[in-house]
Structures are given as structure tokens and as C-alpha cells.
Amino acid sequence: MNNRTPPARPCRCPADAQATSGDLVVTGHTPTCPNRGPRRYLFTVAGEEHIGTLADYARHWEQALLGDLTSLSDHLIAGDAVYRVEVKDGGVDHEGWRHIALTVEHETVLLAIAASDDLADAPTDAFCWVCGDEGHLPRPSCLDT
Numbered sequence: 573m574n575n576r577t578p579p580a581r582p583c584r585c586p587a588d589a590q591a592t593s594g595d596l597v598v599t600g601h602t603p604t605c606p607n608r609g610p611r612r613y614l615f616t617v618a619g620e621e622h623i624g625t626l627a628d629y630a631r632h633w634e635q636a637l638l639g640d641l642t643s644l645s646d647h648l649i650a651g652d653a654v655y656r657v658e659v660k661d662g663g664v665d666h667e668g669w670r671h672i673a674l675t676v677e678h679e680t681v682l683l684a685i686a687a688s689d690d691l692a693d694a695p696t697d698a699f700c701w702v703c704g705d706e707g708h709l710p711r712p713s714c715l716d717t
Contacts, residue, residue, distance in 0.1 A: 585602050610626060611625070611650050617632045626648070626676055629648060629674070630674050632644050655677065657675070659675075670685050
């Protein structure tokens with residue numbers, strides 16, 4: 573897989589600027605910047621190709637985490653560039669919600685998932701792209717490693 577360095581941004585937005593688009597937070601662009609996104613990606617869900625935003629991918633990722641999907645690509649394709657999705661665990665809050673951020677370059681989707689140890693494992697031929705183990709898809713305990 574090629575992980576390419578993105579080209580220099582063609583705008584003059586401050587690095588700490590943020591723009592939101594639905595569930596998606598794009599850093600490095602102001603809300604009025606024409607480059608604020610969201611970018612559209614190609615990814616596979618259960619062996620079928622899909623085109624959508626990082627927020628669309630995040631909805632499928634959550635389904636995979638909860639055991640409702642048997643496979644989901646661990647990378648997104650935009651144009652001729654391939655991007656790996658970075659997963660960061662924000663921990664569990666006092667109300668029992670696990671906060672997870674999925675990030676690709678300057679785009680981030682924030683998820684809140686009920687923290688639970690009773691999530692079903694995927695079929696034994698599944699692969700977890702978070703912890704690298706076979707036999708399950710990503711689950712909250714994988715984010716603790």
C-alpha cells in the first residue's frame with residue numbers, strides 16, 4: 573500500500589482552523605474555504621465497493637465494531653492515493669460511552685459507542701486492523717492496546 577505525502581494545501585487557512593460538515597470535522601480549513609471537504613473515498617464493505625465520505629465509512633466501521641459486518645477495508649482510496657484510517661480511543665466517559673476518533677489526514681469523525689464487554693466476535697476468518705489479531709473485527713478492547 574502506498575502512503576503518500578499529501579501535496580501542499582492550496583489555501584491559506586491557519587493550521588488550527590476547523591470546519592464541520594455533518595458528522596465530519598476537517599482541520600486546517602475555515603468554514604468558508606472551498607477546500608474544506610468532505611473528500612469522497614472508495615472503500616470496500618463486505619466485499620463490495622462503496623464511495624462515500626469518512627463519515628460514511630465511520631458508520632460501517634461502527635457496524636463492524638459491533639459485529640454486524642464481517643469485513644471492511646482498513647484503507648480509503650481518493651484519486652491515486654491510498655490512506656490508512658487512524659483510530660484513536662478517547663476513553664470511556666462517566667456515562668459509559670467510549671469516544672473514538674477515525675482520522676484520515678485533516679478529516680476526523682468522532683464516534684460515541686456504548687462501552688460494553690459483550691460485543692460479539694466476528695467469524696474466525698476475520699481480521700482486526702486495529703490490534704492486528706485474526707479471529708475478530710475491531711472491538712473496544714483492541715483500542716486499549
